[in-house]
Amino acid sequence: MSDRELLNIFWVEVAEYLEALNNMLLQIETIPDGNRHGLLREMNRVAHSMKGAARAVGIGVIETVAHYMEEVFNAGLENHLQLTPDICDTLYDGLDVIQNSAKGGESDKEMLAQVLAHLEQIIAITKVGDQKTASQTTSAVAPDGHKKSSQTVPQVSAPAPPSATPLHTATHEMRVVSASHNHAIPNSAPLEKGEAQTMMLRPSEDTIRVAVNKLDRLMAEASELLVARMHGEERQRQLNHLRRMHARWQKEWRSVRAAYIRLVRRLQDKDDEMAAELAEMFTFLELNQRNLSETMRFLGQLAQNVVQDNMHLSALAEQLQDDISAMRMIPFESIVGGFQRMVRDLARDMGKQVQLDVTSTAVELDKTVLDALKDPIMHLLRNAIDHGIEAPGDRDAAKKPIAGRIVLAVEQRGSEILVRVADDGRGIDPARVRASAVRSGIISEVDAAGLSDEEARLLIFQPGLTTSASVTAVSGRGLGMDIVRDRVENMRGRVSVQSILGRGTTITLSVPVSLTRIRCILLRVGSEEYAVPSNMVVRMEKMARTNVFTAEGRDVVLINEHPLPLTALGSLLDTPLLHSDADQDKLSVLVLRAADRQIAFEVDDLYSEQELVLKALGPEIARARYVAGAALLGSGDVIIVLDANDLVRGASGIALPKRRRLLEAPSxxxxxxxxxxxxxxxxxxxxxxxxxxxxxxxxxxxxxxxxxxxxxxxxxxxxxxxxxxxxxxxxxxxxxxxxxxxxxxxxxxxxxxxxxxxxxxxxxxxxxxxxxxxxxxxxxxxxxxxxxxxx
Incomplete structure (x- = not known):
């Protein structure tokens, strides 16, 4: 095995170690001291394993930090040290140093020096053996940003790990000058029942690691199989159409044949030369009719075989797609540790107490969907801590528990993934949002006054709007909720908000399970065909035009006894509707839901639902209004998939947001x-x-x-x-x-x-x-x- 291959394996292994240590640190802060022994022993083992792996490939930074962390965990095992929140801050910073090294970034020498100095001091304190002194003194060793302290960090010599054997291709190296000292590692005895709930998951011997880009390529090729299946189904329909045409011809031939026979018999009685020619022609037609019938019989067998082959191909394509999708599925809990760490650190920085409860972590998501959801969820959690959860004094005055609570819930409902972030904080004040929107120039005072509370809350998704009174590292720039909305809508999803002033806010993200396969309703506007994602469609029906009336200057239609604004879809797409004389008294209506609004759209025709495979848009139309993507039909034609969120906003008179497509070509x-x-x-x-x-x-x-x-x-x-x-x-x-x-x-x-x-x-x-x-x-x-x- 080459050095490069060994390094690649090492970085994957380090990622597993970091995830395990991060999760166990989060857990150890929430359990009593007496129940920490099992977790400490497992953390000690993981740090020791990471140190050994780093030594094997010559990554000095990781080896050194892992060694010091191992010493801290060992001190906790021997009851020489309590892992206080300040010490945990230092350990988290150590994990961040290793994480940065694993990502290939330059070492932040100042941060690294601080972390090593703090770890050295913690280790030195434990050598004294005074538990009281250790627990009291270590409160002053947290890095800057977590706990402000006027105490200086003493220069204490600390044990250093044995020198590592260098690896020729290693790119991360640091020289640590310190006294050479080896420490024995306690044997890792089996964990007692209930001592540790977070364990290090190691790959089994029959497991291999596959690069994500290979799975992406495999998924794309499997999607082409689905396109091939649709082509096969189209060819099957063409064959069936040909057989129906032959059946009609056979019916016509039988009536013509009878007339021919009668004519030839009458002419034969006259012994006419024309009769002989007609008879010869009739014989020729009979022969060709038999040949054509034989050909059609063979074609019928071929059509049956095509049906069977298409069924087999369809089953294989579906199974292959499902199997590849299963390989790409990642438990949501795999990213929960990062959220919990962020909530913990941000709450401490802001002087708040926040408890994050995560439910339904067993839900598995496609890696692409999971990666796309990380940033929106992170923004929502930060927003909940900064704007939602009150300061301890305010919560106490409101007779709420001092610790605020945020619930992150994930569930799969049909073809959608629902993500809910709920907090028990102050809620969204519509009056404050209106004032901020007017102050930011997003809306006029007159228009703001005419908004309902529900509509006012939706203004938080407008770019540049912030209700923060001051600029901080967390808020104040108005770049947050609009990013959440845009990221979700770029996934063909939607965002909804529910809030009760003084009691809290719930924001729900709804996104499709797959970003490549999509079920759509096909429709026609004028002479053009379009598709709309099924998950955005509330209702579609044909109705009498007498159901349309005018209210407040615009057309309105009754749907389930509820009035909804009616807009001609062609007016948004600059495509005139084509009404036939037979349809003058009827109209086809499609009701779309987005951003907590429902709008009815008039179209020329509605077809059945169909599964489509989305294709990447070229830069020429990637930013086109009302366009979400494109897909191939079984006929090979390209159909435009419309953006339901943009359609609803356009029909409501709301300005369309700038598209933030992360992978688009430069415009x-x-x-x-x-x-x-x-x-x-x-x-x-x-x-x-x-x-x-x-x-x-x-x-x-x-x-x-x-x-x-x-x-x-x-x-x-x-x-x-x-x-x-x-x-x-x-x-x-x-x-x-x-x-x-x-x-x-x-x-x-x-x-x-x-x-x-x-x-x-x-x-x-x-x-x-x-x-x-x-x-x-x-x-x-x-x-x-x-x-x-x-x-």
């Missing part, structure tokens, strides 16, 4: 956008310049804030990506100058820096930055997405 608009990159590192400037130019932007660069300020005043810019720590003028000063200038303040500024502490983030956002990204967590997709968001 002509992108090519016109000018970006200024300000960074004193030539490597970073070059990297960012290449990324942005590849994405289609026009990129200018500056080596520090002073030069950046000059270029801002000389070039008409659309967005600025800026470092913080630079000579002459730093990024905060440059951002402050830009935001203080009336002519420049509207230019979005994105700070991309290695400074990751919460107070450093807040300083950047207070200076006026529109977004704050950390280099150690840098991802080019996130940078491009953030630019889209701030624009």
């Amino acid at each position: 002509a608009q992108h090519q016109r956008l000018r970006v200024l990159v300000v960074d004193d590192s030539i490597t970073t400037r070059t990297l960012e310049k290449n990324i942005l130019e590849t994405a289609g932007f026009e990129v200018h660069v500056a080596i520090d804030g002073f030069e950046g300020w000059r270029m801002v005043n000389e070039i008409d810019l659309d967005v600025i990506v800026c470092d913080v720590e630079m000579p002459n003028m730093n990024g905060l000063e440059l951002t402050q100058r830009i935001k203080d200038s009336p002519s420049l303040r509207d230019i979005p500024v994105i700070l991309l820096t290695s400074l990751s502490k919460p107070e450093q983030r807040e300083a950047g956002l207070r200076a006026g930055a529109n977004a704050y990204l950390v280099k150690s967590q840098f991802d080019q997709g996130e940078l491009l997405q953030t630019i889209q968001d701030v624009l």
Whole structure:
């Protein structure tokens, strides 16, 4: 096995270790000290295994941190240490250091040094053997951002792991200068019943790991099988049509044949030459009729075989699709640990007590769907903590439990996945939302006053709206709920909100189980055929035009005794309806539901439901109004799949949001956008310049804030990506100058820096930055997405 292959196996193994340790740390904070022994022993074993694996491949950073964590867990096992929340903060930071190393990012040397210093101090304290001293003193060792302390960290020599054998291709290495000391590891005895509920899952010997892109390719090929099945079904219909045509011809032939026979007999009696020619022609026709009948008999057998083959192909294609889908399914609980960790850290940073309860974790989702849901769920949880859950004093005054409660529930209902995030916080104040929307210029005072409370709550999904009174690292920029809506709607899903002032808020995301296969209702508008996702359709029917009446200046139709606005779909699609004389008194109605609204649409015709395989849109139509995608019909024709959310908004007179398609090709608009990159590192400037130019932007660069300020005043810019720590003028000063200038303040500024502490983030956002990204967590997709968001 090559070194590269060994490293690939190691990184997969590290991911498993990190997930297990993160989950066990979350669990150990919630159970009494006396019941922690089993978990500590398992955590000690996992840290020891990770240390050994890191030593084998020569990854010094991971080996060192894992060794120190092992020492902490061992001290807890020997009752020399209590794992207080502050110590857990340090351990979490250690996991973050390892996670960053595993992702291939540059080590944050300042963060790494802090983590190692804190771990060294914790270990040194345990050597004293005084349990009281250990539990009291360790409260001062939490890293910055978790607990502010004026105490300095003493320089204590700590045990270091044995030196690792270097691996020639290892790319992550760090030299740790410290005293050499080996520690015996206690034997891992079997866990007692009930001691540890979180266990490390190891792959069995009959398990292999397959790259996700291979499964994606296999799924795409299986989808082509479904398309081939639809083609086969279309050929079967064509054969059946041909057989029906032959049956009609046979019927006509029998009547013509009888007339021929009578005619020939009459002419034969006259011994006419014409009779002989007619008889010869009749014989020729009879022979061809028999040949045609034999051909059609063979064609009938062929049609039966095609039916059987199509049934067999259909069954195999469905089974293959199901099997591949099953391989791609991931339990929702696999991402729960990250949510729990985020909720814990954010609640501590904000001085709140929050309990996150997750239900239905056994639900399995396709990896693509699960990945697409992570960001929306993260936004909802952050929003619930920041805007929903009150501070402890406010909750106590409202006679609520001090600890706020957030429930994250997931369930599969038919062909949909429902995700609910509910909190018991202050709820959404419609009056406050109206005021914020008016202040942000989203809606006029007159229009805001005419909104119902339910409609006012939906304004939280408008870009730029925030009810936060101040800018923090969590809120205040209005870039949150609109991203949730756009991400969900890009998955052909929908978002709904229920809230009771003073009691809490529930936000529900509904998304399809599969993003490639979709059941659609086929319809016709004018001479064009379209498809609409079935999960967005409430009702479809033909009704008399007498059911249509006018109210408040627009057409309305009664559906189940409820009046719904009626819109001609052709008016949105710029396609006129084609009414035949027979249909003048009838109309076909399709009712769509999106964003807690229902709208009835008039169409020319409605067909049956059909399963379609979605195809990627080209850049020319990826941003077209009312278009969600395209699919192939069995005939080979392409049909446009309409975006029900956009249709409902368009019919309601609501402005359509800018589409945020993460995988789309750069548009002509992108090519016109000018970006200024300000960074004193030539490597970073070059990297960012290449990324942005590849994405289609026009990129200018500056080596520090002073030069950046000059270029801002000389070039008409659309967005600025800026470092913080630079000579002459730093990024905060440059951002402050830009935001203080009336002519420049509207230019979005994105700070991309290695400074990751919460107070450093807040300083950047207070200076006026529109977004704050950390280099150690840098991802080019996130940078491009953030630019889209701030624009």
